[in-house]
Amino acid sequence: MGTTMVRMENVRKNFGDLEVLKDISFELKQGEVVAVIGPSGSGKSTLLRCLNRLETIDGGSIAIEGEYLVRDAKYVEEAEARRICGKMGMVFQQFNLFPHMTVLDNLLEAPMIVKKMARADILPIAEELLRKIGLEEKRDVYPTKLSGGQQQRVAIARALAMNPDIMLFDEPTSSLDPELTGEVLKTMRNLAEENMTMIVVTHEMGFAREVAKRVIFMADGVVQEEGPPEELFETPKNERLKMFLNSILR
Secondary structure, three states, rough: OOOEEEEHHHHHHHHEEEEEEEEEEEEEEEEOOOEEEEEOOOOOHHHHHHHHOOOOOOOOOOOEOOEEEEEOOOOOOOOHHHHHHOOOEOOOOOOOOOOOOHHHHHHHHHEEEEEEEEHHHHHHHHHHHHHHHHOOOHHOOOOOOOOOOOOOHHHHHHHHOOOOOOOEEOOOOOOOOOHHHHHHHHHHHHHHHHHOOOEEEEEOHHHHHOOOOEEEEEEEEEEEEEOHHHHHHHHHHHHHHHHHHHHHHH
């Protein structure tokens, strides 16, 4: 396998008395697509949020592309942490687009401000990304004029405009109508085919089964089982996983 892009070692996270992540360890290789599935409240979204420091951890270590973001629960200094987290792009349930900016400006904003790129340099990249997601004709439109599925595709393009090495998706289709979910999953499927390294927290079992190279099943703050999708879906070993699959696939 290729380079290790993400390594979590014995990560623990508490919210008050509630232990949300209990001793989580896992690795993500370059070009791998990992789907994280499990019941609500299992710690899936928290896991992602800890990776890019939206939540801080209470124990353990996280390394991104071989550089420690946090080691034995001690974080590197702010500028260093920002640089390391800059290797990752994140797409949320809610699209979080800037409503007062056009679609194109939503894509240009972060590279210009965070990476200090010239507008002329980022413009062709942004236009190409809009072509890629099939929304080039919406470049001058404001987000409120787009469907939820279109907004989410713009949010994906906006994350890609920062040229990340790793993409994190936190239930990107859960606030969409079913008929709009497909277009977002198609965009993600295209990314996977281009060997983008991805971690996808998802309720979409079809996507997990078809696109992920590995599936991680989380429940009660621990990784209960992980492996290739065909193994997890066809011959689950873990009782919690069997119950979970029965509840959603019956």
